[in-house]
Amino acid sequence: MAARSYDAYREDRVGRANVGDTAPLRAYYADLERMHAGALWTVANKIEPWEPKTESVPVVWRYADLREPVLRSLDLVTPEQAGRRVVFLENPGRTEMSAAVGWLYSGLQVMNPGELASSHRHSASALRFIMEGEGAFTNVDGHRMTLGANDFVLTPNGTWHEHGVADDGTACIWQDGLDIPLMNALEAGFYEVHPDLQQAVTYPVDDMTKAWGNPGLRPAGAAWDKRYSPLFKYEWAPTYEALHRFASVTDGSPFDGIHMDYVNPATGGPVMPTIGASMQMLRPGEHTRAHRQVGSFLYQCAKGHGYSIINGRRYDWRERDIFCVPNWMWHEHVNGSAGDDACLFAFHDLPVMKALGLYREQAFGDNGGYQPLLEQ
Numbered sequence: 403m404a405a406r407s408y409d410a411y412r413e414d415r416v417g418r419a420n421v422g423d424t425a426p427l428r429a430y431y432a433d434l435e436r437m438h439a440g441a442l443w444t445v446a447n448k449i450e451p452w453e454p455k456t457e458s459v460p461v462v463w464r465y466a467d468l469r470e471p472v473l474r475s476l477d478l479v480t481p482e483q484a485g486r487r488v489v490f491l492e493n494p495g496r497t498e499m500s501a502a503v504g505w506l507y508s509g510l511q512v513m514n515p516g517e518l519a520s521s522h523r524h525s526a527s528a529l530r531f532i533m534e535g536e537g538a539f540t541n542v543d544g545h546r547m548t549l550g551a552n553d554f555v556l557t558p559n560g561t562w563h564e565h566g567v568a569d570d571g572t573a574c575i576w577q578d579g580l581d582i583p584l585m586n587a588l589e590a591g592f593y594e595v596h597p598d599l600q601q602a603v604t605y606p607v608d609d610m611t612k613a614w615g616n617p618g619l620r621p622a623g624a625a626w627d628k629r630y631s632p633l634f635k636y637e638w639a640p641t642y643e644a645l646h647r648f649a650s651v652t653d654g655s656p657f658d659g660i661h662m663d664y665v666n667p668a669t670g671g672p673v674m675p676t677i678g679a680s681m682q683m684l685r686p687g688e689h690t691r692a693h694r695q696v697g698s699f700l701y702q703c704a705k706g707h708g709y710s711i712i713n714g715r716r717y718d719w720r721e722r723d724i725f726c727v728p729n730w731m732w733h734e735h736v737n738g739s740a741g742d743d744a745c746l747f748a749f750h751d752l753p754v755m756k757a758l759g760l761y762r763e764q765a766f767g768d769n770g771g772y773q774p775l776l777e778q
Contacts, residue, residue: 454696457495458503458728460712465533465722472510472575481519487512488578491724496583503726504698505584506677506751511565512575513538518566521596527630527674528580530555530565531702531747533722537571540564542634544604547611549576552638552704554664554747558630558674562601577702577724579749581676611635614667617644631666631673638704642745645683656771657693659684659735672753679749684708684737691771692734696762697752699727706744708737714776732766732773 421427421443434440472489481487490509491502502508511530513519515537531554532538538549542556542563549555555576557563567574585591606612613621614633617640626632645660654660660683664673672678681704684690692711701710707720712733719725727733737744755761766773 454730456504456698456729456731458493458501458698458726459495460715460717460726460728460731461491461493461503462717462719462723462725463491465724468510469575469722472512473573476512476514476573481513481517486519486578493726493728495728499583499586501583502700502724503728504751505581505587506698506700506749507578507580507582508700508724509578510575511578512573513565513567514573515567515571516569518600519564520599521562521564521601522594523560523562523596524593525559525585525591526580526582527559527677528557528563528578529674529677529679529749530557531577531579531704531749533575533577533702535567535572535574537568538574538576539566539568540634541566541601541603544602545610545634546603546605546607547635548608549574549635550638552641552747554636554638554641554679556631556634556673558628559676561630562596564596564600579677579700581751584676584751584754608635611637615640620667626668629675631664631668633667633673636664641681642705645681645745649683649685654685656691657734657765658682659688659690659737674753675757676754677749677751678753679747682735682746682748684735684744684746686742687737687740689736689772690734692732692766692773694730694732694764694766695752696730696760697750697755698729699748699750701725701727702747704745704747706737706739706742708735708739708744710735711773711775714773716775734766734771734773 431441468489475487479487488509488511490500493501493503500507532549532551534551540547540549540555540563543561547555610632644662648662649660662681664679666673702724703719703721705721709716709718710733712727713731717725752761765771
């Protein structure tokens, strides 16, 4: 018998492998099912695909649409009643997981002046990106931080944390990001409420920022043995300044423009073991080239406006909008302004992919690195 070509073999395996459907086989499958077993060749390509296949789809969550219902929740439930007053973002392909994309969760949380949520901790790693309002704060293991717009905050796995808004502040909205779906997939999730409901502030306010947030410097002799960053708050002003300083000496990435990772200053690695984050700046009129990565991304526009092309379709975004790029999908970004820069915050699961040796990246090879647009 002549050997089949590679293409023929691959085509056969797209379905149920090259096995017919006969009465004896159907009886065989039924026997296996009764024993809670099955024949691998009937599911081989489903459970072991040729390349990553995601059920997530690209989505843009428009802040102009979500802001009013988020604020309306202030009159409907209290933090005590709801636990956390959050409107979560649900990907149409991941509704069973309440995931925004892949194994990542996101939501918009809102609090009124004078409110303080109960202190808690959980297996999931979490982050906050402040969207609007004044007077927000977070307390992580006794370290209280004051927060402003576009500040990026960590509440790592296993840390006691609580959020609130000062009495003289305004209603505050921020984006939550967590790896809850991943923890549930691993069946590793725990959740605890602090026995005293609130935790004490045991350090000077903003102490970790003042100790660990100085570029190129770290506290002499300081020991940090945790697997997450000691810098719980990454402020917007120095981040934006760093982007411009970097832009003055580099052409940037062809795929992401001026692109900088938030890092653990004690190790130089990602801010948390399971979630990484970055900020990128697209210069006026910049159009990056397309690539795809093994990893799921949630972006928030921190400044400006533009659009992204994801698997050949255009998705427009402006300040405060959130959008996702699912795993192994081609994507490129465009700054919609000819006169000002645009900035995109992103968090992702690349630390997991890289730690497990699964990360890959591929540049789009046709049309000069740009995707052809499909009909919308």
